[in-house]
Amino acid sequence: MTKILNRLIVKFAGRRHFGMAAQIQHAVRTNGRSYRATNPQFLSCEEAGPLLKAAFIPVQRVGMRVLGVRQFLRLQAVI
Numbered sequence: 001m002t003k004i005l006n007r008l009i010v011k012f013a014g015r016r017h018f019g020m021a022a023q024i025q026h027a028v029r030t031n032g033r034s035y036r037a038t039n040p041q042f043l044s045c046e047e048a049g050p051l052l053k054a055a056f057i058p059v060q061r062v063g064m065r066v067l068g069v070r071q072f073l074r075l076q077a078v079i
Contacts, residue, residue, distance in 0.1 A: 009021050040073055040074070040075055041073070041074045041075075042074075043071070043072045043073075043074055044070070045072075047072075048074070051072075051074070052064075052072070
């Protein structure tokens, strides 16, 4: 089931009506040195609660619970 769901999620990630998932692309510098493009922070369900309520409609939040999502990754883009 995971293999099938992952393929579907990757296909729809980042689209207008599928805000539950996103694809993150990382570009490596041509000289081979790595750099930090985001500031990752893992959040529990309790910590992410206010952010989830602001970002997702109730149906999407229920879907996360049904799928067993228990941890969230918060990224802050560096531009």
